[in-house]
Amino acid sequence: MSDGLLEAYDLVKDFPLDRKRCVHAVGGVSLAVNAGETLAIVGESGCGKSTLGRLLIGALPPTSGEVRFRGHTITGLKEKDFSPYRRQLQLIFQDPYASLDPRMKVRDLIAEPLVTHKVCATKDEVTQRVLGLMESVGIPLDYLNRYPHQFSGGQRQRIGIARALALDPALIVCDEPVSALDVSVQNQILNLLNELQETRGLTYVFISHDLSVVRHISDRVCVMFLGKVMEVGPTEEVFHKARHPYTQFLLGSVLLPDPHQRGRQMRLLEGEPPSPVDPPSGCCFRTRCPYATELCARQEPALRKAGDAAVACHRLTE
């Protein structure tokens, strides 16, 4: 865990509900993001993947734990001290409809981060940078004075990407960047992200629930359940040799776009998801796990090395 660009140590995030109770969104996550890689965070809604993404770039303060960027602690910094790191750590949102100010023109939307961080000396320089960004994300340059509602979903996502790129960041957290898009457009955006990574040497944390997208884009995958990491490892290893029962179920429930494989037995998960307000004792997956034993209820499994991956399951030691 030393050569990482970004490292998280035992990150915890609780959101209080009332005086007594709170939602345990992220429950002690440690991981490293290596320079130049794409690390995917997968899991179902409410598993804490978006919260983790925001914790990683300092957009949310953790309840406890620490994030280090290039070895420097970025947790608990004052706004003034954090500002240079914010330029390095950017975010792309899922919903291109909701994340752009409808009253701003494209030129102002893309210029906003440049102006806020006072990157350019003159107005001309800002315009030049904006045009350059528009070109690199594939928005026609004559759309400079258009408003967000004049664009399609895919183009709006391109604007969101241009905004994230404006400050030349080292790492971008992409939070479900293609989930709101149609299949044909989704692939255009994925190709663009790939191309930008190659030309600019970007590092991505790619949050998604879509396993086929994750398999295509990521180098490593981190599978989360109820705020905890269940399994983390190289993408091909996790997809081919899923060791954690939850990963196996997740992969088993993919609906293959092939009518000839209808006979394939889908692995259906039993029961209902546990509550993040009152998580089960021991392993948080045990209430849905067909292999759960008495040990699973008593003791929380630690992430242990298995092959090139790390897995949090008691069955592995047997």
Added chain:
Amino acid sequence: MLNSTLEVSHLCTSFFTDRGEVKAVDDVSLRVDKGQVVGIVGESGCGKSMVARSVMGLVKKPGKIVGGSIVLNGQELTSLDDKELCEVRGRDVSMVFQEPMTSLNPTMRVGRQVQEVVAIHEQVSKEQARQRTLEILSAVGIPEVEARYDAYPHELSGGLRQRVMIAMAMIMRPSLLIADEPTTALDATVEAQIIALLKRLAHTGTSVLIISHNLGVIAQLADYVYVMYAGRIVEKADVCELFDNPLHPYTHGLLGAVSSLRSQSKVLQTIPGVVPNLANLPAGCSFAPRCDRCMAACDSVRPELVTVGAGHELCCHLTKGVDVL
């Protein structure tokens, strides 16, 4: 004729806006046979949901069915008034929507909401209605039905809510169930459960019209598939035929986009451009501006659906070059 549950012919549904008439559904014909699962696949704005809403008589102003017929079990639906439609809805045909949270009443216990459907259509005692509700709730796989009967929608997970919606749709044993993106708002593991449930319902003889943008859902569930683009049917075929031998450049592009995600290639296959604005469609084929096999005729002449094989129809000028089987 008696073999078909639903027969839609030349349906046209338009919206009358400030900018003129928008043809959301343009000359769509489709049929669903008894016990068959028929899929409509297409991207957002292609009119697939409007087909479903037209069948249900749920097209709201400024939208209107402007032409064609919808025959359900031999009964013409387009000429029915609101009261008669209310009798048909829920009893003969029912619909499951995408977002179970917004389609359930948040102030009513779920059991009562399901029971309400029976009370509208039949004269039954409260106890009988409750009994039937409990039966259908457990039939759609809801555990601890007695307790869940008194729950409010917000107390249930997304998957359970969608099961309640399906229970509500199925309690009168309609001959046709329309499912409009029933799993789009759900997680992968829950989606698989709901698809398995719909599969089971289809095996009991209910006809299902499944509408989805997800080719995985279509491949796993549908027997016969219609592909829609910009308000029209561009290709229709048996599910295996469609996936093995897609002939329309749009179908080809869609399947390519999905399958290239599963391949090793670094660059994914895409369809260039964006879905056209329905208010301003090209004169010829709507797909022509995005089509990599566009010819001179495509820009000016609108293609018609032509049979190209057993049960396989195609709406494309390329048919002239394709050997008819």
